[in-house]
Amino acid sequence: MKRILVTGAGGAAAANFIDSLRMAEEPFYIVGVDINPYHLACAEVESRYVVPRCTDPAYLSVLCRIIEREQIDLVHPQPDVEVAFLAAHREQIPARIFLPSMSAIRICHDKFWCNQVLAAAGVPVPKSVRITSLAEVSRAFEQIRSHSEGLVWVRAIHGAGSRAALPVRSGRQAEGWIRYWVEMKGLRPEHFMLSEFLPGREFAFQSLWYQGQLVTSMARERLEYLMGHLMPSGQSSSPAVARTVHRADVNEIATQAVKAVDPEPHGVYCVDLKENVAGCPCVTEINPGRFFTTSNFFSAAGCNMPYYYVRLALGESIPEVPPYNPVAEGLYWIRGVDRRPRLFHEVNWQEACVS
Template identity: 45%
Template sequence: GAPGNNFILSLRDAPEDFYIVGTDIDRYHLEWPNVDKAYLVPICTEPDYIEVINQIIEKESIDFIHPQPDVEVRVFSEKREEINTAHFLPNKQTIRTLQNKLESARMWKSKGLHTRPTFVVNTPEDIKEAAEKLGLPLWMRATKGAGARGSTLVTNIDTGIHWLKYWRSRNSNWKFIVQTYLPGRDYAFQSIWQDGELITSQARERLEYIYPYLAPSGRTGTPVVAVTVHRDELNEVATKCIRAVDPKASGIFCVD
């Protein structure tokens, strides 16, 4: 996908000469990235996924593996002991917390980084209660998943109720939360950490998302236009968010 391809483009832009092997579950996507070798693999939730990955690791003498997107990160994290090469993943509990928007919000609230509560919504009554306590508008989204999964702006209670009913009518078992909607500029902070020390970071302002008109929220997770920015306040808040979850952070961390 696009995030993995961006990672490959960054490696190709580096002064070192890398031998890069890529994998994908879609045979049409194998032609997309600039890799030296590409393999079609099962979906990461399939029972033989790790076995197939290890076969590629052995065949290609892979020294380091970088999983992406989130669903693969989760599988690699939980089964990291079975992966026969090096990785640079945060610890298991850190990934579990950060891939759950409810748990991470609760963590940041306990550390004083969130000033407003997060509400779990399972019924129309839950949405009404959240609106009474937080006020409108609200931001509603699924607790897990990338790409603005299940998100929408709730400017009136009916929108939230019908949004919840829509996903329930499709037999979705997603859990939803609502939070205070924060308007304004949209930033992404990317960083690399080692044993709690920030090694390097970059902040970007997202100016436009890919196919925003296809999502009710206008958010699709991946921007098509972004600009590098430097703001001390942004850097400070983002690093505090990461340290609040893992004081000994190691790996790649992003904060939106």
């Protein structure tokens, strides 16, 4: 039985990665590690360990001891910080890892740097400006506003889950929002960027690559956000309702984006896109080395990318699968707090809800 270690195992994204492996045709022995003992206690794993943060000097030695004790075959890091850490220390990890290049990870983990690399490669992206001081926020706002019909998107350059993101209508609002994060959360002005507000449909493109070749990919559209009504921005990065889509432009632009940050893509690349006023999907960020939170959506629909990822990482073959659109269009994945997600084929929702 293959033995897999999953970091951040108490989180939702890791739980859904594990759920995908449980859907596979073969059993797995899964070891979970996390910094939070309460969340880790709920992980569906065979063995669990509380570990220090990866910024702690003891983290690497603790992780390696667990890997050796549990005879781990493959380590899968799910949180971004651990993706970067394991990639940087891959030669010291006594198990296989399946991660992109360190250079690609560095680019993608800086959203402004990624935006500039993609723009230089001709990939559609929102117009963006990096902030270096609070004094220049109003000028930067006016520079971006002309591209986005009055609204400007303020966002943190680092982090996940729409961290510190907010649409604003004035330079004063943008400065106030950034000042709050500087004074209350310990960020600095240079941790922020202002971007063109993209008003259209939002897509998420999950892809698996092996030594420069696209193995398979699938796109979904976010229709409703999980707890979006509680977020100041009105949205989060995780969908409550998502639908599979077959969009050639989304597939092409996302593929071009991955190749722009890594000429030899290897591992998992998840690309977020949103339509501009002209309906063109623009890349807002790329998440390398880990899966989207809803990776089990495509697995339940018939394309189990986490399982294929594990087999490829261990040098094994996978079923023949097309590079694009491996599952049907119009499948819905509906999630909520304290309930299991459900997969629906396209239905007339008004009729479905009539008793």
